[in-house]
Amino acid sequence: MISRLVVIGLGLIGGSFAKGLRESGLCGEVVGVDLNPHSCELAIELGVVDRCEGDIAAACRGADVIMLAVPILAMEKLLALLATFDLGDAVLTDVGSAKGNVVRAARLAFGNCPARFVPGHPIAGSEQSGVEASNAQLFRRHKVILTPLAETDPAALALIDRLWSELGADVEHMQVERHDEVLAATSHLPHLLAFGLVDSLAKRNENLDIFRYAAGGFRDFTRIAGSDPVMWHDIFLANREAVLRTLDTFRSDLDALRDAVDAGDGHQLLGVFTRARVAREHFSKILARRAYVDAMNSNDLIFLANPGGRVSGRIRVPGDKSISHRSIMLGSLAEGTTEVEGFLEGEDALATIQAFRDMGVVIEGPNHGRVTVHGVGLHGLKAAPGPIYLGNSGTSMRLLSGLLAAQSFDSTLTGDPSLSKRPMNRVANPLREMGAVIETAAEGRPPMVIRGGKRLTGLTYTLPMASAQVKSCLLLAGLYAEGETRVTEPAPTRDHTERMLRGFGYPVTTEGSTASVESGHTLTATHIEVPADISSSAFFLVAASIAENSDLLLEHVGINPTRTGVIDILRLMGADITLENQREVGGEPVADLRVRSAKLKGIDIPEELVPLAIDEFPVLFVAAACADGRTVLRGAEELRVKESDRIQVMADGLLALGVKAEPTADGIIIDGAGFGADAFSGGEVHAHGDHRIGMAFSVASLRASAPIRIHDCANVATSFPNFLELCGKVGMRVVKEAQS
Numbered sequence: 071m072i073s074r075l076v077v078i079g080l081g082l083i084g085g086s087f088a089k090g091l092r093e094s095g096l097c098g099e100v101v102g103v104d105l106n107p108h109s110c111e112l113a114i115e116l117g118v119v120d121r122c123e124g125d126i127a128a129a130c131r132g133a134d135v136i137m138l139a140v141p142i143l144a145m146e147k148l149l150a151l152l153a154t155f156d157l158g159d160a161v162l163t164d165v166g167s168a169k170g171n172v173v174r175a176a177r178l179a180f181g182n183c184p185a186r187f188v189p190g191h192p193i194a195g196s197e198q199s200g201v202e203a204s205n206a207q208l209f210r211r212h213k214v215i216l217t218p219l220a221e222t223d224p225a226a227l228a229l230i231d232r233l234w235s236e237l238g239a240d241v242e243h244m245q246v247e248r249h250d251e252v253l254a255a256t257s258h259l260p261h262l263l264a265f266g267l268v269d270s271l272a273k274r275n276e277n278l279d280i281f282r283y284a285a286g287g288f289r290d291f292t293r294i295a296g297s298d299p300v301m302w303h304d305i306f307l308a309n310r311e312a313v314l315r316t317l318d319t320f321r322s323d324l325d326a327l328r329d330a331v332d333a334g335d336g337h338q339l340l341g342v343f344t345r346a347r348v349a350r351e352h353f354s355k356i357l358a359r360r361a362y363v364d365a366m367n368s369n370d371l372i373f374l375a376n377p378g379g380r381v382s383g384r385i386r387v388p389g390d391k392s393i394s395h396r397s398i399m400l401g402s403l404a405e406g407t408t409e410v411e412g413f414l415e416g417e418d419a420l421a422t423i424q425a426f427r428d429m430g431v432v433i434e435g436p437n438h439g440r441v442t443v444h445g446v447g448l449h450g451l452k453a454a455p456g457p458i459y460l461g462n463s464g465t466s467m468r469l470l471s472g473l474l475a476a477q478s479f480d481s482t483l484t485g486d487p488s489l490s491k492r493p494m495n496r497v498a499n500p501l502r503e504m505g506a507v508i509e510t511a512a513e514g515r516p517p518m519v520i521r522g523g524k525r526l527t528g529l530t531y532t533l534p535m536a537s538a539q540v541k542s543c544l545l546l547a548g549l550y551a552e553g554e555t556r557v558t559e560p561a562p563t564r565d566h567t568e569r570m571l572r573g574f575g576y577p578v579t580t581e582g583s584t585a586s587v588e589s590g591h592t593l594t595a596t597h598i599e600v601p602a603d604i605s606s607s608a609f610f611l612v613a614a615s616i617a618e619n620s621d622l623l624l625e626h627v628g629i630n631p632t633r634t635g636v637i638d639i640l641r642l643m644g645a646d647i648t649l650e651n652q653r654e655v656g657g658e659p660v661a662d663l664r665v666r667s668a669k670l671k672g673i674d675i676p677e678e679l680v681p682l683a684i685d686e687f688p689v690l691f692v693a694a695a696c697a698d699g700r701t702v703l704r705g706a707e708e709l710r711v712k713e714s715d716r717i718q719v720m721a722d723g724l725l726a727l728g729v730k731a732e733p734t735a736d737g738i739i740i741d742g743a744g745f746g747a748d749a750f751s752g753g754e755v756h757a758h759g760d761h762r763i764g765m766a767f768s769v770a771s772l773r774a775s776a777p778i779r780i781h782d783c784a785n786v787a788t789s790f791p792n793f794l795e796l797c798g799k800v801g802m803r804v805v806k807e808a809q810s
């Protein structure tokens with residue numbers, strides 16, 4: 071592909087680049103240049119280059135690509151020298167750890183930045199150095215950042231991109247300034263702190279004792295103080311401005327920590343430490359995915375659902391998602407410390423925790439379902455440092471928008487691609503009527519920008535659709551609005567917000583289908599026990615109903631009457647479900663659900679049950695496909711705006727599995743196979759990133775004649791992180807497909 075590659079500077083990075091490309095066979099010849107004759111000899115001996123050239127001008131004459139891999143402070147002189155040569159069409163590139171100074175040096179040397187110069191920086195290295203450490207694999211699965219300029223020739227950029235990709239690197243493009251800021255924060259500052267700390271301690275008289283007793287923490291923190299001092303001295307001089315900016319910010323944060331220690335402010339310390347711990351976990355996950363997992367695999371987690379099986383045993387599914395969200399929200403707004411048990415450790419509920427941490431609330435956990443929320447009171451939230459990212463969670467976004475519309479500060483709410491498609495005007499419009507100022511993207515989609523400092527007034531509002539999220543949003547805004555906020559719903563929807571507000575001592579009035587609140591009261595911290603989620607239980611209610619010889623007990627399931635539509639619908643279809651050990655826990659009714667196989671029959675689903683089973687339809691469609699006769703669903707257009715268009719996506723999957731299913735504007739018609747018959751063929755279906763679709767088709771495998779492969783299941787973790795484990799426990803044969 072290229073005739074001659076010239077690498078100037080045969081250290082670890084230059085040597086590894088040369089060796090890797092030489093082995094790739096992409097280059098006619100690889101020529102090395104280094105001031106040190108010993109390095110040149112070694113480079114030839116070790117097969118790093120084909121040959122070395124003492125005369126740099128001769129090496130560069132007729133070269134296709136010239137890689138500058140000299141120490142960063144030597145770059146200026148080298149570029150000035152290269153500017154005196156006729157470089158023809160050669161593409162220049164470099165590996166400097168700071169980019170602003172290299173680009174400045176190139177401009178100085180050439181008069182402007184040459185179009186065929188592609189600045190770059192591989193984020194790789196090792197504690198070894200020198201050409202003898204050259205390793206053709208060094209860049210594999212490491213990031214390489216290229217920082218092209220407006221004047222950079224796209225063909226030159228594509229060529230350098232290609233060369234790094236050939237070495238297995240994960241290439242990204244970034245602006246020069248951004249690169250220098252990011253590296254100053256993530257690499258340069260930590261090195262400065264490590265060098266500085268070790269030196270500071272070593273200077274003290276008692277240093278011997280300090281180092282003798284230094285344990286793991288010290289060792290971990292100071293490992294990088296063993297790095298090459300000359301190289302690092304170069305880097306700090308080269309990236310001076312960006313390092314100073316990040317250092318100054320850190321200095322003021324460090325001062326705040328010092329003040330907290332001085333003042334004995336444990337709350338402040340706990341806040342910083344819990345946020346840091348969570349942030350580290352969060353970033354490690356992102357890094358692990360980016361650096362070591364192929365894009366393909368991370369995007370497409372496939373569930374392989376093997377056919378057949380019976381369902382038996384006793385399980386407790388994770389905590390209720392709706393109640394988990396609300397426990398964090400109301401706990402944060404309460405006076406005092408709220409303890410939560412049974413919290414759902416799924417990504418959606420974790421997004422809510424993160425949002426409140428971003429707004430200054432100290433939240434400990436979750437640890438085995440236990441969370442401690444140190445409430446800040448109704449007026450104690452602080453502006454988040456940036457946009458609040460809510461992942462896949464519609465509940466977080468809709469409920470938070472009501473709360474944030476009444477704060478003194480501005481907020482921006484964003485989400486993943488699925489959430490970014492979901493309608494937000496259903497909350498933004500009534501909030502605007504209350505006096506909120508909210509901007510959205512086109513057609514009311516996220517991101518939502520919510521302006522602070524607005525006075526809200528109470529509203530009397532009839533919901534155009536049965537939605538607990540909209541109702542809850544308006545009630546939360548109503549906690550701050552002048553006068554009364556009254557929300558009337560066209561059909562009953564889940565009432566967890568009303569119940570939990572009362573649990574926190576906040577008065578809520580319910581008269582018929584209208585719930586109302588007034589501002590001026592406070593929330594008092596409480597203890598919350600989150601029951602198991604009936605929506606997650608639903609997969610097993612259907613599983614044990616459709617699989618022969620099944621008998622399953624689901625423990626401690628929340629059976630709030632606004633959530634039990636799935637039980638009513640399944641019973642109408644002939645399911646054998648009994649409620650045992652009914653009790654009330656923290657204002658929510660709970661029971662153990664026993665379910666045994668049954669001969670299901672098709673039904674016309676009563677429309678009034680739709681809002682009471684709104685999240686359970688994907689798996690109810692699976693039940694319908696196994697039932698004897700036709701099942702018809704109407705009045706469920708809301709399903710089209712859930713995490714996916716659940717009517718279309720389920721219809722597509724059912725058809726792919728040989729089921730007679732016909733989507734309609736507001737529902738679906740399904741002709742079931744009847745008891746005993748295989749209801750599904752095997753095949754490929756797509757969850758479209760919708761957790762409940764992935765789990766519904768997993769259940770279908772119990773009555774399939776061959777394996778079902780379900781694509782795009784990563785989001786099952788949003789509501790049911792241990793779904794596969796529990797499937798295995800009850801006898802379902804669903805596994806993650808091994809990734810190649």
Ligand code: S3P
Nearest residue numbers: 392465536537538539540684685
């Ligand atoms: C929820 C309400 C429902 C439901 C969602 C959770 C809640 O949404 O689908 O999973 O916690 O309030 P809608 O209000 O949009 O129907």
